[in-house]
Amino acid sequence: MTSTVTAAAVSKNFGAYQDAAVREPLIITKNGRPRTVLIAYEDYLRLAKRDRRVELSAALGDDELAAIEASRMEPGLV
Numbered sequence: 001m002t003s004t005v006t007a008a009a010v011s012k013n014f015g016a017y018q019d020a021a022v023r024e025p026l027i028i029t030k031n032g033r034p035r036t037v038l039i040a041y042e043d044y045l046r047l048a049k050r051d052r053r054v055e056l057s058a059a060l061g062d063d064e065l066a067a068i069e070a071s072r073m074e075p076g077l078v
Helices: 007-012 014-023 041-049 062-070
Strands: 003-006 026-030 033-038
Touching: 003 007, 007 014, 007 026, 007 033, 014 026, 014 033
Parallel strands: 003 026
Antiparallel strands: 026 033
16 A cells, blocks of 8 residues: 655655655655655665666667567467
8 A cells, every 4th residue: 555645744754754665655745746756775676677778779789680570479468
């Protein structure tokens, strides 16, 4: 479950909300709208590992291009 709190409340008691964010993500609102999320460092590292990088196809070597061209998507995933 994710908790939601105002930016003003976080600024008044940052330590408590920092501790809460270790247990679960904390959505911080400003003017009634979600603006930021405070998460545990371990969660950030896990998400950063999943970050995908985009490369130009021109930067790929012949072997990489051949592997891409030979690949097939599993049925049902199209």
